[in-house]
Amino acid sequence: MAAWACISDKSLKRLEKVQSRCLCGILGAKLHTSTDAVEVVANVTPVRLRIQELCTMEYVRLMQKPEDSVLGQLLRSSSVTNNKFTPMSYLKYLATSFHRITDNAEIAPEHKTRPQMIDLFEGGNVSQLNITSEAGTDCVDIANAVTHFISETHSSTVICFTDGATTDSEVGAGCAAAIVIPPGPDSKEIQATELLDKITDSIETELTGIAIALEIVIGLFTSGTVVAWTNTVILTHCKAALNIILESHVYGNYQQIIARIIPSLLKFHNMKCHISLGWIPSHAGIDYNEQADTLAKKALKDSPISAKGQLSLPACKKMVAKNTKRLWQQRWDHSTTGRVTYDLIRTVGRSTVFPSDRCCAISYCRLLLDDSTLNVHQFRAGLAQSKLCDCAQGVDDLQHFFFECKNYKTIRHDMIEWVQSILTLVDQHKRPNLSTSLLLAPSGYRQISSRVSGEILGCTFEFIGKSKRCL
Numbered sequence: 001m002a003a004w005a006c007i008s009d010k011s012l013k014r015l016e017k018v019q020s021r022c023l024c025g026i027l028g029a030k031l032h033t034s035t036d037a038v039e040v041v042a043n044v045t046p047v048r049l050r051i052q053e054l055c056t057m058e059y060v061r062l063m064q065k066p067e068d069s070v071l072g073q074l075l076r077s078s079s080v081t082n083n084k085f086t087p088m089s090y091l092k093y094l095a096t097s098f099h100r101i102t103d104n105a106e107i108a109p110e111h112k113t114r115p116q117m118i119d120l121f122e123g124g125n126v127s128q129l130n131i132t133s134e135a136g137t138d139c140v141d142i143a144n145a146v147t148h149f150i151s152e153t154h155s156s157t158v159i160c161f162t163d164g165a166t167t168d169s170e171v172g173a174g175c176a177a178a179i180v181i182p183p184g185p186d187s188k189e190i191q192a193t194e195l196l197d198k199i200t201d202s203i204e205t206e207l208t209g210i211a212i213a214l215e216i217v218i219g220l221f222t223s224g225t226v227v228a229w230t231n232t233v234i235l236t237h238c239k240a241a242l243n244i245i246l247e248s249h250v251y252g253n254y255q256q257i258i259a260r261i262i263p264s265l266l267k268f269h270n271m272k273c274h275i276s277l278g279w280i281p282s283h284a285g286i287d288y289n290e291q292a293d294t295l296a297k298k299a300l301k302d303s304p305i306s307a308k309g310q311l312s313l314p315a316c317k318k319m320v321a322k323n324t325k326r327l328w329q330q331r332w333d334h335s336t337t338g339r340v341t342y343d344l345i346r347t348v349g350r351s352t353v354f355p356s357d358r359c360c361a362i363s364y365c366r367l368l369l370d371d372s373t374l375n376v377h378q379f380r381a382g383l384a385q386s387k388l389c390d391c392a393q394g395v396d397d398l399q400h401f402f403f404e405c406k407n408y409k410t411i412r413h414d415m416i417e418w419v420q421s422i423l424t425l426v427d428q429h430k431r432p433n434l435s436t437s438l439l440l441a442p443s444g445y446r447q448i449s450s451r452v453s454g455e456i457l458g459c460t461f462e463f464i465g466k467s468k469r470c471l
């Protein structure tokens with residue numbers, strides 16, 4: 001558990017050294033390369049920050065335990081002895097920053113007993129629906145398949161679209177939305193949104209969307225607006241939320257919202273009504289889906305939420321991970337080493353794309369890390385007599401290697417031609433000039449899409465490979 005918690009600084013430094021050496025070995029980087037840069041290129045969190053992350057999550061898990069649990073009591077009663085942290089008091093110390101980032105929100109208690117929905121499924125009242133699988137990946141075909149489905153079933157089915165939104169990409173304040181279309185040609189659709197009064201994650205907001213839809217449909221049935229034997233279809237783009245309901249796994253993590261969904265499912269069961277849950281892709285131009293998305297986002301923007309409710313374990317985990325990334329970014333921004341790599345890769349926490357050929361991958365990696373067998377690097381390390389290239393026409397640096405050296409004239413011609421043809425996909429006014437940083441880290445350019453970036457990297461890898469140099 002908290003074995004890492006009260007580790008001495010000396011041991012910590014040793015661990016950092018071990019991690020750095022391992023990463024250098026895996027990446028093929030030279031041993032004296034900046035550790036900060038190596039970690040960013042490898043996308044591996046620095047040891048200190050990772051330990052903080054693990055220990056904070058340990059704190060969260062212990063706080064979920066009931067008041068009378070031994071571990072919970074140990075945590076609450078721990079204190080610093082002789083100016084040294086005990087594992088538990090270290091966890092408590094980290095909790096200060098956890099409570100700050102979560103606005104002192106309470107952590108939801110753990111739930112050992114998982115709610116059973118199995119009976120409902122065995123009765124055949126809830127099933128999975130697939131309406132877009134045959135449409136392939138083309139957005140127009142998918143949107144058409146959904147429109148076709150609606151027109152085919154609308155006369156006898158309540159169709160619901162649900163969505164959720166969070167202030168940050170996956171965690172933060174949240175809002176859920178549902179659009180319910182009652183059956184019949186003149187039916188008026190019902191729109192509803194609900195703000196979640198706590199820090200939440202994307203899956204919980206999506207589950208809330210489904211809960212709202214179920215409640216609206218039950219309202220329609222009980223008020224007699226819609227005949228209760230009508231089928232209900234709920235469509236969402238969140239596979240995780242569907243799986244939680246259909247396959248009944250990770251219930252414990254979203255206990256609160258599941259506890260709200262179950263009574264609705266039970267009512268459907270008692271009324272002998274059938275529900276189908278279906279997945280549809282997001283951002284495929286499906287009209288109602290886009291509407292639900294806009295509804296949720298707008299409601300979230302219009303009313304800032306005071307985060308008071310209890311935090312689920314996944315929301316805590318995402319908040320902690322987000323905070324770790326923020327601290328790592330700060331560390332990278334202010335580091336005094338690896339600055340050439342920093343100019344290429346500014347953002348931490350992104351995976352680097354490597355070529356499949358190991359030799360080429362090592363060369364590419366060393367170029368990113370500004371420590372290769374180019375003469376300019378060898379000279380700096382005292383391993384070469386001169387910075388000059390073998391062609392004797394210039395300093396053997398990145399610029400010379402990629403754009404000037406006469407030894408690579410033919411392969412360069414191909415590469416430049418390719419890269420320039422790929423760049424025609426970028427808006428003319430925002431098109432970047434050919435440069436070593438464009439070739440090595442195209443994803444650092446905002447105006448370049450991931451597809452274009454991948455194509456450019458492909459050209460770079462091919463050039464490095466064909467140059468036959470082991471950099």
Ligand SMILES: [Zn+2]
Binds near residue numbers: 389390391404405406
């Ligand atoms: Zn040369």
